[in-house]
Amino acid sequence: MTKPLVDRRSVIAETRPYSRIAVIGAGAWGTALATVARRAGRDVTLWGRDPAVLRSITENRQNVRYLPGIDLPEGITATSDMAVALSGADAVMLVTPSRTIREMSRTVGRHLAPGTPVALCAKGIEAGTGRLLADAAAEEMPGHPIGAISGPTFAHETAMAYPTAVTVAFDFTHEDRISPSESTAARFALSLSSETFRPYISDDLTGVEIGGAVKNVIAIACGMMTGAGFAENTRAALIARGMDEMKTLAEALGGRRETVTGLSGAGDLTLTCSSRTSRNMSLGIQLGEGIARDACFGGKPVVVEGEINAISVMDLAHRMGIAMPICDAVHRVLHQGADLDTTFAQLWSRPIMAEPKALDITIEHPVMPAPVGGLAETAA
Structure with missing residues (x-):
């Protein structure tokens, strides 16, 4: 029998999860991701602006505004103090709307230890500049690996521990190519993995961001x-x-x-x-x-x-x-x-065009445009 090139058990053993994760943004998706990280065994601090939301998380283990009726795991620390949220964090998930990514990255960067990785959990392209969100964040947080977590996820289903899969993407350095199991993407993926949450690892940050x-x-x-x-x-x-x-x-x-x-x-x-x-x-x-x-x-x-x-x-x-x-x-x-x-x-x-791009065909469509409503009536 041919011996496999890579022993999967040794790869898993070599990968080190992040122990303390800060989640910035206490909306539905931020709360769901804090729940994911906590279920995976991480120490989790969740930052938000709304005192009522933070109070409900602390006192009742529920985000009554964004995820009503869903019990959150014990041990999530909720705070409105950014310095407290990021103190001692060895990884960050930034879960705020796409239009705020640059501003929030600037704020987060002031409190982060050097080299702390940040995964963006919003989806979009920066208005005005046309920059991908990771590029905008990197400009505000130089020296920090910037990646993305993306995939088919509704927050309430994720928080309820329905089986969910995502992609964790970071650009790979030369060292990551040599030891991919110690890459930032691999460590982030392991840090969030549990019985019901399954991350996949990617080095194509651009492709992941465009999809989202x-x-x-x-x-x-x-x-x-x-x-x-x-x-x-x-x-x-x-x-x-x-x-x-x-x-x-x-x-x-x-x-x-x-x-x-x-x-x-x-x-x-x-x-x-x-x-x-x-x-x-x-x-x-x-x-x-x-x-x-x-x-x-x-x-x-x-x-x-x-x-x-x-x-x-x-x-x-x-x-x-x-x-x-x-x-x-x-x-x-x-x-x-x-x-x-x-x-x-x-x-x-x-x-009319060909579907494979290699087949170069363009033919004028024989039907003049008609209002969609008219087409619907015809179909009926």
């Missing part, structure tokens, strides 16, 4: 078509072609197309495009039903990451000279006042 940013925009498109009265054929087409847009942008920025077929791409895209639990999908459904944007979510000011990311994704695509027609359709409806029915009819009647 673009999937939210595609989910809005799926919601729009669902709300307009269409069904599974349409959604499946948008998911498949949306994933191709994700792959194209990732590859243009130095990522790998393969990464986008994994948890942080196809996995997250499938989840977000399949459930009203996703705020992105839910927003799209409401808009497809004809509800005005300011009346969506009952008129409440709900932050929808895909709505914000549609601007930065298309800005970046234009700079790179990349066609992303689904994302462009969402952007035009959300931010340029385009009619939803007409915009998606135009999307469907674009020139």
Whole structure:
């Protein structure tokens, strides 16, 4: 029998978990990740701004505002003092909205010990600069390894210990290539692993970040078509072609197309495009039903990451000279006042092209664009 090149037991034995993890952001996902780390045996400190939320975590072991009814494990320390939260931390998860990453990175960096790794748990592209979030964070926290944790995750399911898988991505150094089991990504993955939470390790930070940013925009498109009265054929087409847009942008920025077929791409895209639990999908459904944007979510000011990311994704695509027609359709409806029915009819009647990029064919579509609503009536 041929002896395996790597003894899996020795790899696991060599990897050292981080012992003390600080989670910055006490919303639903931050609280869920604090729960994950605590269940994995780590010492966990959770930072947040809302005194009522922190008090409920400390006194009742529940985040009554963001994860009501879910009991959190004992031993999570909740605080509003950033210095206290980061004191002694040997790893950090930054779980705040994408638009705050630069500002929060600047604040966090002032309290971190040199070389402490930071995993970003938001998804998006920085507005205005077109930078990936890890690049923006690295500018504010020089000397700290910056990575991302991404995948198909709803916070309440994760907090309830439903089996969940994610990708942990950090760029690999030369030393990481020699000893991958001691890489930051591997140590982070081991630090969060438990019976119900399964991380996978990646060295393609760019691919993972692009998957997380673009999937939210595609989910809005799926919601729009669902709300307009269409069904599974349409959604499946948008998911498949949306994933191709994700792959194209990732590859243009130095990522790998393969990464986008994994948890942080196809996995997250499938989840977000399949459930009203996703705020992105839910927003799209409401808009497809004809509800005005300011009346969506009952008129409440709900932050929808895909709505914000549609601007930065298309800005970046234009700079790179990349066609992303689904994302462009969402952007035009959300931010340029385009009619939803007409915009998606135009999307469907674009020139006919080959699916493998190596086959260079473009044929004018024989059907003139018609409003989506009209197509729905015809189908009925």
